[in-house]
Amino acid sequence: MTAALLTWSIFLAQILLSLAMACAAFRLLWGPRAQDRVLGLDTFYSNACMLLLTFGIRTGSSLYFESALVIALFGFVATAALAKFLMRGEVIE
Amino acid sequence: MSYEVELPAWAAVLTALFLLIGAGLTLIGSVGLLRLGTFYERVHAPTLGTTLGIGSILIASMLFFSVLQTRLVLHEVLIAVFMTVTTPIALILLARAALYRDRREAIEGVPPPALPPQEPSGSTVS
Numbered sequence: 001m002t003a004a005l006l007t008w009s010i011f012l013a014q015i016l017l018s019l020a021m022a023c024a025a026f027r028l029l030w031g032p033r034a035q036d037r038v039l040g041l042d043t044f045y046s047n048a049c050m051l052l053l054t055f056g057i058r059t060g061s062s063l064y065f066e067s068a069l070v071i072a073l074f075g076f077v078a079t080a081a082l083a084k085f086l087m088r089g090e091v092i093e
Numbered sequence: 094m095s096y097e098v099e100l101p102a103w104a105a106v107l108t109a110l111f112l113l114i115g116a117g118l119t120l121i122g123s124v125g126l127l128r129l130g131t132f133y134e135r136v137h138a139p140t141l142g143t144t145l146g147i148g149s150i151l152i153a154s155m156l157f158f159s160v161l162q163t164r165l166v167l168h169e170v171l172i173a174v175f176m177t178v179t180t181p182i183a184l185i186l187l188a189r190a191a192l193y194r195d196r197r198e199a200i201e202g203v204p205p206p207a208l209p210p211q212e213p214s215g216s217t218v219s
Contacts, residue, residue, distance in 0.1 A: 002102040002105040002106065003100070005109055006109050009113055010103060010109075013116035016113075016116035019123075023126060024123050026127055026197075027126050029189070033194075035187060035191035035194065036135065039126065040188060042184070042187070043122070043126055044144070045140040046119075046142060046143045046147065046176070047172060048117060049147065049172070050146065053150050053154050054112065054171075055158050056154060057108065057153065060161060061159060065168060068172060073175065075160065075183075076175075076180075076182075077126060078164075078185035080182070080186055083187040084193060086187075086193075087189065087190040
């Protein structure tokens, strides 16, 4: 009973996170301006981090944790670099 | 999946609850990102997912692995601390870049400057 509850709630959480990623992908692809696309990319990264953690709970292996940490780190670096690019026109001056 | 057999009922229920809370909050934040009107409204919405949403999912993960391995598994705190520190920095950089771009192109609906405009002394981009 509780095993089925956990399985189905993990499945539902994955569906909800996938819908959230779809919303972020829409904003990433059809954002009116460049800053909307960067914001969509940031949201996409954090949602992917959460989806990887959910996969880790589903499979019971802690291997997904490292990839979630790396995705979170890349998301910050990408957003900071793209914001710098929007501000100044180049990333490394 | 065989691991769920040795998981007690309270841990399974709490893990499921925190997972659904986190995923639901993340979806609400992303729908806000999709539906809100201007960029300055939109920049607030995903922070719902990056604070409370990822916090709930990390609590679920910590609880699940602690009960499953019968020891305290706390390395998810790393992601929580990292997200809490980096999300405001990244979004404030992005909001300042957007403000700079909008003011340079004189687009309507840009928030006014907080201070009265000083006399122009070159390009004061910090």
